Amino acid sequence: MLRYVLSRLMFSVVVLLGISVLLFALVRSAPGNPVDMYFDPMSFQGPDRDAAVAAARAQLGLDKPLPVQFLVWLGEALQGNLGRSLVSGRPVSAVMLERLQNSSSLMLTALLVSLVIGIAAGLFAAMKRNTVVDYVLSAAGLVALSIPVFFLSLIGMYFFGVKLGWLPTAGMNDPGGGALSGLRHLVLPASILGVSGAAAYMRWGRASMLDVLDRDFMVTARSKGLSTSRVIWRHGVHNALIPLITVVSLQIPTLFSGAVVVEQIFAWPGMGRFAVDSISARDYPAIMGFVMFVAVLVVLCNLIADVLYAIVDPRIRL
Template sequence: MFRYLMSRFAGMLAVMLIVAVLVFLLTRLAPGDPAALMLGDQATAEDVARLRAQYGLDQPLPLQFVYWLGEVLQGNLGQSIFLQQPVTAALAERAEPTFFLTLFSVAIASLIGIPCGVVSAVWRGRALDQAFTGVAMLGASIPSFWFGLILIQFFSVKLGWFPVAGYGDPDVPLAERLWHLVLPACVLGILNSALIIRFTRASMLDVLGEDYVRTARAMGHAERVVVLRHALRNALIPIITVIGLTAALLIGGAVVTETVFGLPGVGNLVVSAVLRRDYPVIQGALLAIAAVYVLINLLIDLLYRVADPRVRF
């Protein structure tokens, strides 16, 4: 196990280095000058040159990259050009809504997707299977922004049960802030459950035809025991994979939903930074998202052993 973890950490460092190079190059190749955007149309060439020198944008690209990478290795992601605060502080302010939104969304998607996929596989070809399959296809086809607007119109505007948008002030209790996440979490959870339903159904169908499942039925075990203990447990590896990847994608991919509900999340921060050419924020945020992504992949691999003791690293 120790040797496996060391090799994985070495691979993760290599991936993060590649991500750092790509992020740095792509931000510099994008059109637009952050200094000119920050100062506006009335700024003179001398003002723009002075601001570029202040943030080191006038240095050669290799020198900029070496300096930035050295700061990253010391835990410093840089200073935001537009927010005028450290990038780590900006990410920390936006991390809470994104973290809880991802957590609640994955929980809702799993609570919907796994039971529906199991029932769909057990009742293969029947009306219930057709209904759940249709729901999965519908969920994969509905745009998240449209679904979010529908929920806002009904549950927020008409019924008044939930806030229309925002995340609440930092001074309000955490429970009140989390109440703002119910509708966006339902949007992402319901739509992402479609993929989990399909994967769970396919994995269960592969397992239900195995000899040990037929043997368990022949030994007189109850159908519930056969499905949950013998079939579902052996079908968990693909399900864990798709749930983990869903969580990883939601960390930085819920931009549309965050925009519809006015949530100050990491996705909104990255979009704003791209529009402003705020290089330090773009680089720091994407690097942090990539780090979370590789850590989630490591956690998925470790959970394989929990789900199936036969797995060897």
């Protein structure tokens, strides 16, 4: 088991190194220059501007060859230093930590909503297959999966925020508000993000449960005289949840893609808005920090899924 984990860990390190090289090259080759954004071409022209731009590029290390810039960045990143934001001047790691705390409450709540609604609906639909309940749940899951997150957000804002006035539509909290105010701000964006993920869990859960229900060991369990509830919950659900390990582990990083949209629409000061603001300002260190964080999260979730599969099914270790 230890040898298997170490081999997967080494593979993950190689993948992250490849991602960092590709990402650094793409970010540096993108149109625009962050230094030019700080100098107004209408009011500051001529040799003085060129000298100021050159000095700023040298100060930021942008005048060095691209491989040298990457090696400098990689050496600092391995020590936990992701550089300073070109916009705020603060350490990128400190800004990301603040934003991550805000995003964690949103995404963990959304993940809980996704798991509870999606897996429960999928397993229930499988046990009621080819009935009206199955058709209604499958159709609802397909609709939820087809609607873009931004459109679902706008619908939620209109009905629950504007039309009914039940929930706030922007920010994390009211000025001077307490925990209850923060919870009210959390309900709408977390529910929308959670419903989008629940549709995927429901479809996977239904397919997995249908596959288990037709297995021979289920027929054997029934032939032993076990009750239907025991056969379903002890043998069926237990085995149906195993394939969902991969789905859940891969769905966690995709929450960030949905969070980028949801946080921007609901003015939630999390990692999603941090990414959008960094891209708009061509903040190289911030962009690198955010994308590498997501890459590490994806690789880590895949590694955890591989280890869990090896624990559940020892044949995978071979």
